[in-house]
Amino acid sequence: MEKCIERPRSLCSLHGALDVIGNIYRAIPILHASPGCSMQASSRTNLYYLGGYHGLPSSNAYEKEVVFGGTQRLRETIKGSLEIMDGDYYAVLTGCSMGINGDDVDSVVKEFEASPYPIASIDTAGFRGDTYTGYNMALLATVKKLAKKTKTDSRLVNIYGQPPSSDITLRGDLEEITRLLARIGVKANTFFIRRDGIEQLKNSGNAALNINLSPWLAKNVDTYYKETFGIETLRFNGWPVGPKDTANFLRTVAERLDLDSKLVDKVIHEEELYVYEYLDSLFGNFERHRFILVGECAKALGLARFLVNVHGHIPLAIIFTDSVPNQYQDSIREEVQKLECPRKAEVYFENDVWEIEQIAQQYDGRATLFMGSSYEKKLAQKLGSHYAITSNPCLDKEILNRSHIGTHGCISLVEDLYNHF
């Protein structure tokens, strides 16, 4: 990390890895870490199968293991996990203290090769990087461990590129993208949340195509699928949000999979009508906003396209909070330039809560709508803007099956823009 960060909204590489493994139903993360990692690094992730962080197997390495090494402790922890925890896939994740003291984790994990269950070993010591680093590492390790190819299914796609906890409407979004693809006859492996997540990962080698929703994440996974199974990756600049985006998304996928274009056109037309029925019923209340948007690029780009290209708002500034490496920033800037409005949004890459406040204050008096995370709620009030929560972290609302993407999701988004009291 280049600098200090005030009130981080993404955490360490262990967090990113827990986010991947913990969101796969019946996958069991095993921590080789000091106490506290189970609680801190699982903040805002979904460990519901385990019943929360208390259920997470951990070696709880204390001073003794830090000083004398923790491999014996790890051995008994893995053994107990396999005997007690009811999983189909296990992943040993390393925390800082056990990453620094030089335990040979891979060798210990290898001792369990005869186990009927696949076990991955992932060096996710917190200082190796941030949530996104951990996401890339754990997703690749998991795909390597589980994915097999028997026969290509020409109607099957893998979807990834969205770290689960970074998407505040994760379940709804995965449901919506699955629904949309199903309408054109395509089955989607989304891996996370679904109770058949592990089956989906196993079958993912049979997919005809990968859909990567991030402009920059999981390139290592794209490469692995290509080299191992010959699966190409179609990369999108974020989720499809709204009817235009959805039409473009479905057409692009359909072309690549050589689907019946008549069916696709029919589905697109029906989905568009669905959205405009709702927008039409609201048009008397339409209020055109000048907006500031804070969030991760996979979500923020899609939201911006819907807000500008479909719903007719004016973009003032977009602040991308995922730690987008320099080499990808220009392509994201270009995507913002393409928004269909002569006034172009200013683009920033920043995740520090104080720095974001400094940026936003330049727009004081001009912004009428502020979209961001719970961290930005008071800031929006300070600027006299309406506020809607669209990005991580969401601390003051329960979101279950709500979505902000696709055609059904953009309607919920519009509700959120109006229900701002």
Added chain:
Amino acid sequence: MNKQIPDTIRDKHPGFADVQVGSSGELREKAQAHCLKNAHRTFEQGIQCVQVNSMNALVSLQDTVMVIHSPLGCSGCASFGAIDRLNVYKHHRGRDNAPDSHVISTALGEKEVILGGEKRLHETIDQAIKRYNPKIVFILASCASSIIGDDIDAVAEQKEKEYKAKGKDIIFAPVHCEGFKSRNHATGYDLALATLQNYVIRDAHPPKQKGLINLFATHSLSWADQQEMKRMLNAIGLDANILPYNATYEDIMKIPAAEYNISVCQIFADEYIKFLSEKYGTPYAVTNMPIGTRSTNRWLRAIAALAGKEEEAEAFIKAESDAVREEVARIKRKTDGLRACLTAGTGRGFAAATLIGDYGMKLLCMHTPYYDEAYIDDFKRLEELHGTDFIVNIADMQPYEQVNLLKKYKPDVFIGMSNWVSRLGIPSFHILDSKRPTFGYRGVLYLGRKIEDAIDNNNFNKNLSNYSKNAYREEWYKKDAFSYLQLPEEN
């Protein structure tokens, strides 16, 4: 710097155990004979660390910045959890717009772990001061920063000199709360209180304020419970200074001015209270958490004895008990004889176990994080209510043991965090509540009604158990719940 209070860890207390199991009578007898030894769990689930409690203790102080010297993950519980918890407090106090606390992570990466992170710590502190001009900068150690040998004390001293030269009196207060330091996470609170004394209060010696009592309380109490304790203390003519959660800098500086010290329970701030008695001659009482009639009576009487307010206390106890007697009796007709299992923090657990006694319920097992010889009397009191046979499982949660035991015991009701218990279909409720008081005589009624509600409508747990299973193998339930406990050899 010469520290008034050195860093200590609770693991050194006589008879400390965080891994043990047995009937209450058996464990107590061993503890009384000074031969209770820690066992070893060959399989464990996640445990909290001391750093989380140090953060929780200090995060609510205004005009401070907390610098967490660590990789990004160690700010999870502060950035998401602690600040959000404070927002709940503010909401209950009608102060939604009060400013947020400031937490900055030094965001240590591979480079710093190899080359050292002190430079980053200096830069982060400079940012903290530039942004907020605080009175105090707390510097929290982590596993990583501690193992690589970053000297947070030296950085604190350098910074104090550097800013003094610029004409700024800022307190730089290091907290050595690396996660692997202690098996007892309450140590994190001790470390935070020691830091407040060593670096903030220092040698301040204000005159005593008549009727002022310091009430040391954890962050896990709701605003409603803080208010209920305040009300009870007011009723016997005392003015409560509640610390450290939700306290201000001025409240902290008032600590030496109090006439008396009391804690919310027997295992919180007990060491600091002893220190205050030695340094400032402030008398104190060690008592239990005021949950349930018996425990509330005991708590209030202990304080009244300290302050010579026995008459006021008895009048208050009578009036408040009379006010709830009829309703308690009504609920008790339903709950009498029900069998209960309980999981809670040690102090809260003791008190909750007396509360269920108020309602005529029988304790089957109690999961509690710690044992030490200081708790012998508490267990004796519980044995008077529930007999000596109830199982005491010394465990920081460990739900794999809990579900195993609960499946075998099939209690009528479970009290505590019930994520995994709901899936077993057992009626359950949590004694933590953020909106209404669980403490004092009003709390007795509130919790009694919660027991009644859990029993009268268990449809949710019952239905859920048909669709959601816990993450444990079927074979596990056939084994003994404590199969992974290696007991120490007896002498």
